[in-house]
Amino acid sequence: MTEALGRLVAKGVCKSFGSLPVLDGIDLDVSAGRTLALLGPSGCGKSTLLRVMAGFESFDAGTVTVDGEPVTGPSPTRGMVAQAGTLFPWLTVRQNVGFGPRDRGDRQAAETVTELLAATGLSDFADALPRQLSGGMRQRAAIAQVLANRPPLLLLDEPFGALDAQTRLRMHEWVRGLLAERPTTTVLVTHDVDEALLLGDQLGLLSARPAKVVALRDVPFGSDRGRHTLADPAFVSLKAGVLNEVLEAS
Amino acid sequence: MSDTLAGVAAPMGVVVTPATAARRGRRRPRRLLGLIVPLLVLVCWQLAWQWELKPRTIIPSPHEVLTAADAFFFGERVAGLSGVVYFKGAGWSHLATSLGRCGQAWVVAVVVGVVLGLGLGLSRWVADLLDPFTNALRAVPLFAWLPLAAVWFGVNPTSGKILIFIGALWPVLVATTDSVARVPAAQIEAARMLGTPRSRLWRRVYLPSALPEIVTGLRLSLTLAWTCVIIGELGGTTDGVGAMMNAAREAGRTEQIIVGILVFAVIGFAADRLLRLLSRRFVSWSDT
Numbered sequence: 068m069t070e071a072l073g074r075l076v077a078k079g080v081c082k083s084f085g086s087l088p089v090l091d092g093i094d095l096d097v098s099a100g101r102t103l104a105l106l107g108p109s110g111c112g113k114s115t116l117l118r119v120m121a122g123f124e125s126f127d128a129g130t131v132t133v134d135g136e137p138v139t140g141p142s143p144t145r146g147m148v149a150q151a152g153t154l155f156p157w158l159t160v161r162q163n164v165g166f167g168p169r170d171r172g173d174r175q176a177a178e179t180v181t182e183l184l185a186a187t188g189l190s191d192f193a194d195a196l197p198r199q200l201s202g203g204m205r206q207r208a209a210i211a212q213v214l215a216n217r218p219p220l221l222l223l224d225e226p227f228g229a230l231d232a233q234t235r236l237r238m239h240e241w242v243r244g245l246l247a248e249r250p251t252t253t254v255l256v257t258h259d260v261d262e263a264l265l266l267g268d269q270l271g272l273l274s275a276r277p278a279k280v281v282a283l284r285d286v287p288f289g290s291d292r293g294r295h296t297l298a299d300p301a302f303v304s305l306k307a308g309v310l311n312e313v314l315e316a317s
Numbered sequence: 318m319s320d321t322l323a324g325v326a327a328p329m330g331v332v333v334t335p336a337t338a339a340r341r342g343r344r345r346p347r348r349l350l351g352l353i354v355p356l357l358v359l360v361c362w363q364l365a366w367q368w369e370l371k372p373r374t375i376i377p378s379p380h381e382v383l384t385a386a387d388a389f390f391f392g393e394r395v396a397g398l399s400g401v402v403y404f405k406g407a408g409w410s411h412l413a414t415s416l417g418r419c420g421q422a423w424v425v426a427v428v429v430g431v432v433l434g435l436g437l438g439l440s441r442w443v444a445d446l447l448d449p450f451t452n453a454l455r456a457v458p459l460f461a462w463l464p465l466a467a468v469w470f471g472v473n474p475t476s477g478k479i480l481i482f483i484g485a486l487w488p489v490l491v492a493t494t495d496s497v498a499r500v501p502a503a504q505i506e507a508a509r510m511l512g513t514p515r516s517r518l519w520r521r522v523y524l525p526s527a528l529p530e531i532v533t534g535l536r537l538s539l540t541l542a543w544t545c546v547i548i549g550e551l552g553g554t555t556d557g558v559g560a561m562m563n564a565a566r567e568a569g570r571t572e573q574i575i576v577g578i579l580v581f582a583v584i585g586f587a588a589d590r591l592l593r594l595l596s597r598r599f600v601s602w603s604d605t
Contacts, residue, residue, distance in 0.1 A: 123506055143512035153507035157525045157602040167511035170521065196602045216512060 072134055073099045073219030073252030080119060080129035082112075083277075089115050090126065091277035097269065099134075099219070100250040104257060104267030104286075106313055112278035113256040117224045120254060121147040133220055143167055146213030147222040150229055152205050153212065154197040160184070160208050161193040167216040176215075183211040186245060203234040207241065214249065221246075221253045227262065239265045240293045247290060260310050264302060265292050270309065274316050281316060377572035385572040386579065389561075402555045402564035404573055412580060414556040415546050422478040423542040426485035427535060434493025435519060438527075444494075451490065459484045459541075463548065474557070477549010484545045485538035492534025496527035529603040532596040536589055543585045 080093040089112040097103045107113050118124040120131055122141040131138040133145065147153075154163045164183055168176035184190045187207040197205055206226055213221065227235045239262060246253060257263050263270055264286055272282040287305070288296060296302050359379060365371070366378040386408075394406030436443040437451075462483055466476035500523050508522045509515075550559025558577050565573035 121510060123510075141506065141510040143510065145510070147510055149503065151503070153503060153510075155504065155507075155522070155525070157528070157600070166508070166513075166521075170508075170514070170517065171512040198602065212511070 075103075075120065075131075075133055075220055075252055075254065077120070077131045078129050080116070080126050080131060082115065082119060082124065082126040088277035090119070091279050092129070093278065093280060095271065095280065095283075097252055097254065099252055101268045102246065102253040102255060102266055103269045103271055104255045104263035105271045105273060106257060106260065106263050106309065107273030107278060108275045108313060108316055109258055111273050111276050111316075113258075113273060114224050116273075116278060117147065117222050117254065117256050120220075121145050121222050123147075143171060143216040144218050145220045145222060146216055146218035147224065148206070148209050148213055148226045150225040152197075152209035152226075154205060154209055156197050159194050159196060160189055160200070163197065163208060164189075164211045164215050166212060171216065179215050179217075183215055186248070187211045187241075201234075202230050203238060206230065206238065210242070210245070214245075214251070217249075219252060221251045223253065223255045223257075225257055226255075228257075228259075235259075235262070236294055236297075242266060243290070243292060258313075260306050260313065261297065264288070264306060264309070265296060272309075272312055272316060282312065374569055375571055377575065381572045382575045382579070385570075386576045389573070389576050400555060402560050404561060404565070404570075407561070408580075411556060411558045411561050412584070415550065415558045416584070418474055418478055418549065418557065419481060419542050419546040422481035423485050423539060426482045426538060426542070427489050429482075430486050430489025430534070430538070431493050431531065434490045434531075435497055435523065437490070437494040438497025439519060439523060455487050455491075459545070460548075471553055472549075472551055473553025474549045475553075477546060477559075480548055481542045481545040485542040488534045488537040488541065489531070490534075492530050492537075493527065496530035497523050500526045529596075529600040532592075532600055535596075536592050539588055539592060540585060543581070543588065547581070 075095065075097040077093050077095040080090050081088070082090040093116060095103065105113055105116070115124060119126050120138065122138050122145060138145070154160075155166065158166065161180060161184065165176050165180040167173075168179055173179070181190075184193050187210070189204060189208055189211070192200060192204065197208065200208065206229075210223075210226065227238045230238065243266065253266075255263070255266055267286050270282075270284055270286050271280055273279065274281045288299075288302070362376070363379055366373065366376050370376065385404075388405050390406075390408035392405035394403070433447075433451075437447060438444075459480065462480060463476065466479050470476045470479070504522050504526055505518060508518060513521050546557070547559035547562070550557040551563050554560050555564075558580050562574050562577035565571075565577065
């Protein structure tokens, strides 16, 4: 691994839809390889912020840069996974995961895809269509599809929101393992405090609309996080505190 | 890690939905049910002939029709004279001619319809340019084109092909335009984010995403095309199933006319089934 890539810096990002202000001067700095979990009341503009970072939405003021490069439009260097997933229903799992590498003319596409299918536990389902997969498998495939481009930055917009609690916990453990092997700067938007504390190195708290960053702190847990962490007294009290803050922000 | 994953993945398997299971289970009895009406019609027909409700030249017996059909396809063919419409042994060649005419015009209509539909669905500019024009033309009843085509080309297979083209064009064009315009924005965004260049979006996302609906348009247009083929065979030719039927009408051979009708029915039905079978291969991902 050469020098880690993917430092994300947002400075004074403002955006409004018509006369409705949504983002009100967002400042963020995520260093390369770290995971920032963004929590906030529903409808506060979390998803809009992520879409701005992905380059899907324009913004009115401020700057967003990745490794110093300003974000101007969607790019394979910034992979985004939405709650509903982004798999193409007419392609098999293998073709979906290989979609990006193929269109970018990546010569090692086949190896990358095979390796990612194994890492996502989908090798046996490589030739299945998305509709034949369970919800959890579908989201794993969607994440693999984005990671196949080896993006320095990964944007996750409530990617496990539609899954049941057990599947979601499994996915959290799985994502931790996956990202540990592939250091990728990650911004995770969620309304699930457990998810934020299990996956984030940093925790950002957004206010109600228009969104501002009201608190930014490090998450005091190491890389060894999983289902056992949920019972850790330190985790429980931190969760209670954060939940309180989220509720007060809304 | 991989242990837990295998644990999640294995019991899921490939999902057989209750809907598919129900469809499979119901297929057999349904098919038998579909035979009742044709059998009933056959019985009534036989009785109508037996009781001579109408002169037997107007209502021939099912047996006469069957004999005529046998002669049409398997009879011994006499040496051809130009200007004569042959019946005995000429079945296959009439059928091939009609299929050829229909197929030619249909394929042209499909290509034009899909290309134009992609343009209308993808480009605001093309849509603004062509929408009023195509919508006005689409409002013209298909057979209103016939008098004009007859003046320009005569009542002959060329006019027939033009009618087939016009008739088959609209379903394909409308299906393509609508479905391309309805491709979810999320799919386009996903492709752009994954690195698909704009110039390849139509091939990577728009066309495959719209394909199930386009195929429905193709099926509709094929049915229409097959309907129109007879129009062009009412004059100016001695080949084709339509020409045979027209000659049979002039000769008062009702059983031969009915053979023609049966040929149209069987071929139309078979073509639709074939297209459905082929399309299942390509659009099996959609539930339609």
